[in-house]
Amino acid sequence: MTELPAFYDDLAGCLAEAWRRLEEGAAHQSGFHAPALATIGRDGAPRLRTVVLRGVDRAARTLRIHCDARSDKAAEIAADPRVSLHAYDAAAKLQVRIEGRARLHGMDAAARAAWGASRPMSRVCYGTIPGPGTPLAEGGAYALPEDEAAVEAGFPEFRVVVLTAARLDFLYLARQGHRRALFTWDGEAETATWLAP
Numbered sequence: 001m002t003e004l005p006a007f008y009d010d011l012a013g014c015l016a017e018a019w020r021r022l023e024e025g026a027a028h029q030s031g032f033h034a035p036a037l038a039t040i041g042r043d044g045a046p047r048l049r050t051v052v053l054r055g056v057d058r059a060a061r062t063l064r065i066h067c068d069a070r071s072d073k074a075a076e077i078a079a080d081p082r083v084s085l086h087a088y089d090a091a092a093k094l095q096v097r098i099e100g101r102a103r104l105h106g107m108d109a110a111a112r113a114a115w116g117a118s119r120p121m122s123r124v125c126y127g128t129i130p131g132p133g134t135p136l137a138e139g140g141a142y143a144l145p146e147d148e149a150a151v152e153a154g155f156p157e158f159r160v161v162v163l164t165a166a167r168l169d170f171l172y173l174a175r176q177g178h179r180r181a182l183f184t185w186d187g188e189a190e191t192a193t194w195l196a197p
């Protein structure tokens with residue numbers, strides 16, 4: 001039998017492990033590097049896509065993602081900030097689901113700091129013409145910026161999505177018995193409970 005991790009029967013330890021894995025995902029390629037972000041579509045239906053986790057602040061309970069202002073997800077968040085994020089690391093046998101509200105930052109200090117810290121190859125996408133999701137006559141009928149000035153001209157389209165967690169559902173798979181826990185935050189009020197898996 002595999003040895004059980006220290007957080008196995010420790011509720012606070014499970015929460016710490018969730019944040020540790022999320023932080024690791026933001027810093028490196030790991031199971032938590034590219035989670036799925038769900039938004040509510042304009043018709044009320046759920047919409048899902050892979051995103052890269054760019055930053056995590058466990059004290060503020062926030063997760064940072066980058067996107068284009070012209071994308072569906074940006075419009076959906078602007079219309080309804082309720083979002084959900086799903087990450088699963090098969091090697092760690094850990095699933096984390098976060099629900100909360102997202103805030104979009106564009107052309108402000110948060111956007112400038114994130115833009116400044118992002119790699120040139122990441123900035124290129126925001127200068128794509130036409131914008132993401134535009135129907136094309138051929139697969140390659142779009143243009144990417146060709147010089148630094150054109151890349152920088154993409155900044156107005158750059159958005160930082162800051163998700164503040166209101167609920168975190170933790171699931172650890174183990175042959176000895178799975179462990180599932182739910183953590184919620186509502187202002188100053190915090191709850192933590194084990195759940196049947």
Ligand SMILES: Cc1cc2nc3c(=O)[nH]c(=O)nc-3n(C[C@H](O)[C@H](O)[C@H](O)COP(=O)(O)O)c2cc1C
Pocket residue numbers: 034047048049050051052053065066067068071072073074132133
């Ligand atoms: C590995 C991977 C990472 C991605 N990271 C991002 C990202 O960080 N931000 C983003 O807007 N789209 C990212 N995408 C693209 C989205 O999954 C999606 O296709 C695109 O943003 C359009 O989504 P939307 O129309 O729902 O806005 C990524 C896709 C993959 C496969």
